Amino acid sequence: MTIFKKIIDGEIPAEKYYEDDLCIAIKDINPQDEVHFLVIPKKEIKTIFDMSEDDEKLVGHLHFVWAKVAKDLGLEWCKMNFNVWEKWGQEVMHIHLHVLGNFK
Ligand code: AMP
Numbered sequence: 001m002t003i004f005k006k007i008i009d010g011e012i013p014a015e016k017y018y019e020d021d022l023c024i025a026i027k028d029i030n031p032q033d034e035v036h037f038l039v040i041p042k043k044e045i046k047t048i049f050d051m052s053e054d055d056e057k058l059v060g061h062l063h064f065v066w067a068k069v070a071k072d073l074g075l076e077w078c079k080m081n082f083n084v085w086e087k088w089g090q091e092v093m094h095i096h097l098h099v100l101g102n103f104k
Contacts, residue, residue: 002094004040017069022061025069033100035075039066040096048082048095066099075101 006012008024017037018025028036039062045051051059063080070078078101083090 002044002092004038004092004094004096005044008040008042017073018065020065022058023065025065028098034103035073035078035099035101037066037069037099038096039069039099040094045095046093047084047090049084050095062097066097070099070101073101074103076104077102 003012007014007026014024014029015027016024017027018039021042023039023041025037025039028038030036041058041062043055043058045055048059066080078099080097080099082095082097
């Protein structure tokens with residue numbers, strides 16, 4: 001079980017910006033910019049390469065949610081990315097969107 005599953009299940013605390021039936025958005029514990037949050041689906045999918053066609057809508061939802069949270073936080077500038085596999089920097093094997101941003 002990954003740390004993100006434990007956060008989703010409420011076993012480990014996190015600063016939550018958003019939650020619905022499909023995903024949560026939390027503050028990254030080790031922010032790499034003024035604002036750094038993660039959008040994590042509740043469904044456990046290891047990497048973006050492990051998605052099935054059934055996950056298409058879910059991934060679209062993650063994009064909807066990151067944009068909503070960024071807007072609600074009042075970010076002036078932001079970028080998002082998925083890290084994929086250890087080789088390219090993915091540490092937690094449960095897909096998550098990183099969003100980094102600034103207020104101005
Ligand atoms: P990645 O390298 O893409 O797998 O990124 C994992 C991210 O999860 C890193 O930016 C970590 O700082 C973050 N992280 C790890 N543990 C926690 C936690 N308990 N709460 C919030 N963010 C975390």
